[in-house]
Each structure stands twice: as C-alpha cells, then as structure tokens.
Amino acid sequence: xxxxxxxxxxxxxxxxxxxxxxxxxxxxxxxxxxxxxxxxxxxxxxxxxxxxxxxxxxxxxxxxxxxxxxxxxxxxxxxxxxxxxxxxxxxxxxxxxxxxxxxxxxxxxxxxxxxxxxxxxxxxxx
Ligand code: HEC
Numbered sequence: 001x002x003x004x005x006x007x008x009x010x011x012x013x014x015x016x017x018x019x020x021x022x023x024x025x026x027x028x029x030x031x032x033x034x035x036x037x038x039x040x041x042x043x044x045x046x047x048x049x050x051x052x053x054x055x056x057x058x059x060x061x062x063x064x065x066x067x068x069x070x071x072x073x074x075x076x077x078x079x080x081x082x083x084x085x086x087x088x089x090x091x092x093x094x095x096x097x098x099x100x101x102x103x104x105x106x107x108x109x110x111x112x113x114x115x116x117x118x119x120x121x122x123x124x125x126x
Pocket of ligand 1: 044047048049050051052053065066067068069072075077078079080093100102103104105106108118122
C-alpha cells in the first residue's frame with residue numbers, strides 16, 4: 001500500500017536541507033558583489049560603451065572597436081592582462097590606460113560608484 005504522506009514528508013525534509021545548505025552558502029564567504037546592475041545597465045547606455053562594444057542586453061550597444069562583452073563574467077583576464085575579479089573590473093573601468101598604457105580604451109572619467117554599478121551588470125553576463 002503506497003503512502004503518499006510519507007513521500008511528501010521526506011520531500012519536505014529534503015527540500016529544507018537543500019535550502020539550509022543554500023543559506024549557509026550565502027551567509028558564508030560569497031556575498032554578492034556590491035553595485036546595482038540595473039544602474040550599471042543605464043550607465044553602459046549613457047556612457048557610450050556601446051559605440052565600441054557589443055554588450056548583451058543593452059539596446060544599441062553593437063560597437064566593434066573593442067571586444068564583445070558577451071560572457072565577460074566568465075573570462076579569465078581583462079584586456080589580457082588583469083585577472084578578472086570584481087575589484088579589478090572596477091579598476092579597469094575607472095582608468096584602462098593605468099592598467100595597460102597601450103590600450104585603445106580611453107579613461108571615461110567614471111566615478112568608483114559608477115564603475116562598481118557597471119561591474120555589477122557585467123558580472124551578470126555569463
Ligand atoms: C573608444 C572605444 C571604447 C569605449 C568608449 C569603451 N571601450 Fe572598453 N575596450 C575598448 C577596447 C579597444 C578594449 C580592448 C582593450 C585591450 O585589450 O587592451 C576594451 C576593453 C574592455 C573590457 C575588457 C574586455 C576583455 O575582453 O578583456 C571591458 C570589460 C570594457 N572594455 C568595458 C567597457 C565599458 C563598460 C565601457 C563604458 C563605460 C567601455 N568599455 C568603453 C574600447 C572602448
């Protein structure tokens with residue numbers, strides 16, 4: 001004789017164990033990086049990144065002078081020289097020539113807050 005209640009209880013226990021695991025995960029080392037991805041998307045439009053880059057999710061961002069930023073969050077290095085971490089992305093966006101004097105990407109005069117928001121959006125491109 002099948003016992004559906006028992007299955008439901010077991011499923012419930014399994015689900016809460018999974019959830020508890022996720023909570024530990026988020027409470028632990030890996031806090032989501034700072035910055036507001038929605039503001040970042042607006043800044044990418046208003047700062048003209050799209051005249052040089054193709055940026056998924058940004059209307060009109062189809063430039064070809066720089067590399068496409070599709071899957072940028074999965075890339076190991078920024079501009080081939082800087083390990084791709086959130087902090088390094090902020091540093092790069094604020095002053096690319098300081099990272100690589102020969103780069104064709106100009107210093108766009110972004111504030112740290114703006115660069116942090118843009119980095120938060122780019123973090124979503126996986
Ligand atoms: C005048 C053209 C130009 C503009 C405007 C520009 N970039 Fe770039 N960007 C480049 C070029 C060229 C590179 C490649 C640099 C290199 O490899 O040295 C680059 C590299 C990058 C990289 C590293 C990509 C990779 O594959 O490693 C990121 C991220 C990036 N740009 C984001 C932005 C964002 C965000 C903006 C707007 C705030 C922006 N760029 C504006 C030309 C531009």
